[in-house]
Amino acid sequence: MILSINILNKFVLKITTILLTLSLPLSCSYFEDEQSNQSNFNSSSNNLNNINNINPSLFRIKGKVWSPGADDETILPSNKFPIQGALVAAYPYEPDPPPSRYYCNECVKIGQDVIYTMSGDDGSFQLNLNPDTDYYLLVQKGMFRRLTLYHTGNAGDLRIFDSKNEWTAKETRFTLPNTHNPDEGKWIPRILIIVGRGEPYMNIPFRAMGFVYNIDFEQIDDQEAEYVAGNIEELKKYSIILVTCGDETPFLTKSKVKESLQEYVKGGGKLFIDDFAYDWAEQPFPEFMSFVVDYPIDYEQGVCALQNSPPDIIGKCVNYSCYNPQGTVKDESLAAWLKHVHPYSELSLEYGCNIIHELRPSLQGECNNPEDAECIDGNKYAKPKVWITGSWLEYTEKPLIISWDYYCGKVLYTVLHIHAHGNTLGGYELITQEKMMMHLLLEIQTCKEPEIIE
Secondary structure (H helix, E strand, O other), rough: OOOEOOOOOHHHHHHHHHHHHOOOOOOOOOOOOOOOOOOOOOOOOOOOOOOOOOOOOOOOEEEEEOOOOOOOOOOHHHHOOOOOEEEEEEEEEOOOOOOOOOOEEEEOOOOOOOOOOOOOOOOOEEEEEEOOOEEEEEEEEOOOOEEEEEEOOOOOEEEEEOOOOOOOOOOHHHHHOOOOEEOOEEEEEOOOEEEOOOOOOOOHHHHHOOEEEOOOEEEEEHHHHHHOOOOOOHOOOOOEEEEEEOOOOHHHHOOHHHHHHHHHHHOOOEEEEEEHHHHHHHHOOOOEEEEEEEEOOOOOEEEEEEOOOOOOOOOOOOOOOOOOOOOEEEOOOHHHHHHOOOOOOOEEOOEOOOEEEOOEOOOOOOOOOOOOOOOOOOEEOOOEEEEEEEEOOOOEEEEEEOOOOOEEEEEEOOOOOOOOOOOOOOOOOOOOHHHHHHHHHHHHHEEEEEOOOO
């Protein structure tokens, strides 16, 4: 298991050297791991967090980690869902805060004096702690992070932080925050939504989880976004940039804009792009994918962006016939989490438009493992990860949601409209693909694991 922090290259080299010489469990992300393996525990000789050994001299806590806003009674129960693979840790001292809201999420070890575990597929966890002791309890996934001070009870006692009543607000100390206030022990990524004409209401799912516009997230029109997209210092103000369906951004063909977006992602930024906004991924990273256009309006039918250079026109790969695919989950951890969020045998998704033709192996970063077939001359070349495929009409198992690394950052592209207008009667209820959006927003924030050769 490994833990992430913004550190200088010299320090990364030092840590990597230590990892080569020690055989210790590690944990990932600034204080969390991408894995939710409940059998991996702190390597301290006391091993206080081994849930298979109920020690009567210890104080136990059980609970679940919940989505942002789940501790708010005004949030609809249907908009509260468990968080898989979050770090739940008890520090004997106050841990250092994150260095900023834009940084390279490198991975380092959690200290041996920290007791920790990872939340399961249903968000559940257990910690075994020393009785009558002060701890800083940390819950975190990605850049969503909450820190609270907690004093444990008597030896042998069990404290359960969970309510079976779906209408009850969830326990605040184990709910990811939906606002950024470090003075209160709450950190969230700085999120910018770039709004396209095809999906102008992406703010609704965020509001449904209690995020406040212009405080917890910001929003600009895509036609006005060149000053951000072409300026690396503006881009670095944001942890995540989410771009919704639209194709009215001719500035994306400019070299300065493409280079700025590449630099932003390389340094640790995250791009989350849907549907007709594909050019935000295609223009700076043309080598990763190509498209099929069955129903064009302005441009040609057939395969689009087949070569490793992007089209010289924005919107050339847009497919104007939308579809509702049946989804097949290709990632095991996502499938396990979905069972607790979408307990149905079929995954019916809404409002897909563009069609991915093929995925190509391309440069994702540096590597140093000669036994890895994807490692060529010190560089890693790999195809994008496929999270979900879909089938409809004449198409079977086409990629719907993909992502790839680019050095320290990530790009995620989905052919689906993320926000597809769920039920608004009595308040807005998140649909499944909106909950998946938040799950994947968390996943793409997790730390970059250093390459280690045994």
